[in-house]
Amino acid sequence: MPHTSKPVVFIINSLEGGGAEGVMCRLLSIMKSYFLSQQTKVFLVLLDDVQQDHQAPDYVEKVVLNSKGSLLKGLTLLQSTLKKIQPQFCFSFLTRANALNVLLSKRVGYQAFISERVATSSHFAHGLKSLISKALVRVTYPKANTVVACSAGVAADLVTNFAVPQDKVSILYNPYDMDEIASKAGETVADLPHKPYIIATGRLAEIKNFSLLIDAFAKSATSYDLVILGQGELEQKLKTQANQAGIGDRVHFAGFKTNPYPYIRHAQFFVSTSNAEGFPNAIVEAMCLGKAILATNCESGPAEIIADEYPLSLDNFATKKFGCLSPVNDVESFTKGLNFLSNEQKQAHYGELSQKRAKSFSNAIFERKVIGIIEGHADKEATAYVHAG
Missing domain, CATH: 3.40.50.2000 (Glycogen Phosphorylase B;)
Incomplete structure (x- = not known):
């Protein structure tokens, strides 16, 4: 990413207690020195106005929407928010946030980085809601600029079962201090x-x-x-x-x-x-x-x-x-x-x-890989684990 003051946005459903929410906050904390050195304004957009069990770092400006779990309401509210911010890129976690990120990227004009935190086929296993979620993944994920999987298993599932091009996939293991x-x-x-x-x-x-x-x-x-x-x-x-x-x-x-x-x-x-x-x-x-x-x-x-x-x-x-x-x-x-x-x-x-x-x-390895993703030269070595079949 070139030196610029153009803002960047991170998107997640909420900061309720959960693994993905915790990793999002750790990511923002680990990346603080990088974004400050780039003089980049960072926003965190929460789609739902619910209890927040995790804490984002102070340098991040938090925007809380009230989509009440609705994809369509989220689309309207997020589009309005992103048009005001005009980000260089948006980096999202979780299926609903990821789908909205991709859907709005061309409309607003930014790069969409999405991160899948679960093995999608297993996570959405049964019922109508799961079928809809899988269809949403299949339609939107292949159109993202980069799809960040939290493990090789998740990456393989996205490539094999959801038509995500392998050359768009980066593997980013969670960080631990x-x-x-x-x-x-x-x-x-x-x-x-x-x-x-x-x-x-x-x-x-x-x-x-x-x-x-x-x-x-x-x-x-x-x-x-x-x-x-x-x-x-x-x-x-x-x-x-x-x-x-x-x-x-x-x-x-x-x-x-x-x-x-x-x-x-x-x-x-x-x-x-x-x-x-x-x-x-x-x-x-x-x-x-x-x-x-x-x-x-x-x-x-x-x-x-x-x-x-x-x-x-x-x-x-x-x-x-x-x-x-x-x-x-x-x-x-x-x-x-x-x-x-x-x-x-x-x-x-x-x-x-x-x-x-x-x-x-470690946090240091995680930071290096995130920088690689957002600067467009993500380390693809780990995708050797991924076998489309």
Whole structure:
């Protein structure tokens, strides 16, 4: 990007609690020195006027619209806003914001950079709303100037299933500040379990498949307890499942924590049983804290993080370069993983590998790649992972 005072705009549905919203705010914080050095005015446009759980940095001018989740209302409000700002480019996160960004780019006259944060095919799996969302992706995403995927798995899905040209795709892994995570992990919390425990985090929803985790935990020989951080519609069902399996006193549903890191820090190891991910922040955050990882080999992210491979096919539990993987929705294999990592020497070994791997996702690497994207010479090396088929 040449030295210019022409503004740039970042767009997202809202700053409600969520992974994509957190990454958007981290992106803006990391890019502060770059935009200030370019004398560039930066706007953050929120499509919906709802509770804001994340905080954008002070140098960013925030504009809050009130589209109430409506694509058409969002189109009208965002068009009016962007015509006033006249940006050089708009960089958006999430499907609705991405679609609007692309639709308005020619009309207003700017470059559209869009970022997909989920494996689209898996995320929009069922129902009329999912069909509409997939159609919207298929119509708009190929017309963006650049499509930024948060993992090679997400990129492959967009190329293979949504007709996004491969030469438009850049892969940008999420950024992590190891020092900040370690500092937050040192905070004192009053409700740590008294017994050694394994930890899992995430929304208590079908896609996270905590049901499999409870089944595997019940069948395992581990002596540890299990702590699950998160909230969601399946909480009571999962508690009932644990009680019926005879492990209700060993499975602790600790609810949502604004700072999960002390709980992760004190765990023996970290587990993830998701059926699908975009890029699983929780896995890398646990790696930053030196925790050994056992995860399902879902689309997308875990194989790239833990095995440094994509694509990767598994038919049983396996140890990999930086941790342990199990096939999706395979109770027996995940049980083997729980038994394997219940050995403290193995926890220490894979914990060291976790910390080594976490350094690959530093803020500095992230900043360099974002600059490459917005200056038009994005590093395309990672797209070697992507295979259209």
